[in-house]
Amino acid sequence: MLAGGLIGIIALLVFLGCAICYIIVLIKLFQNEGLVKGILGIICGLFTFIWGWMNANRYGIKNIMMIWTLLLIIAIILNFAFGVSMVPGYPNPTPVVP
């Protein structure tokens, strides 16, 4: 029970970290590529992620991308090993895929 709670807290922190990284990269995408690609970045988070890595050095977001990638790997491991969602309130989630 306690371990489950701890994993839930870790999942929540991972979710918050991912969300912050996503928003930072999305803002960079809007600023540098304009509205159309920015909207594409909202529609397809994977697009934002790849764009972030491809332009990490140019826009100085390499650290953000490394943190985001690490958090995503942790999220996938948590999901795979414990079936834990990053969203609180969904005890037995199905991964929400685009």
Add this chain to the structure above:
Amino acid sequence: MRRAMLPQHVFPPISSVLRDRKFTIALVGATGLHITLVSLSLPSWECPFFRLTGIPCPGCGLSRASILLLKGEVAESFRFHAFAPIFLFAMVALFLSLLLPKSILQPAIARAELTERKTGLTVLILAGLILYWLARLLFLQAAFVQLIRG
């Protein structure tokens, strides 16, 4: 002379992606991997917009709709997302662009850019996608969220 739909300062999305070969390889590879993992019911990329807001994003359901479309389940695919055929077409076009020699690819990209600028096709598709998403949210919200959550 006909006025261009896209002003010069706006990047036409498809042709600018096509020009960046590394980006195209990464996008096609990641999308292929993602669709494979989803079709095998394995953990994969999760929508950050949905995770953040609890509201499905305009692209939510596209992967599952594409998989269903590839399996030939057209009606079920449309239930998940009506833009799956366009998405699949774009992905196949991006994949094929990687196989083309430069001598054919460069004029094709130039033509794609001209078409995007003249017709505003990508912007129209994106606008359609946003309208489709808003309609689903306004009129079918509960069913939409339930469908995406699984």
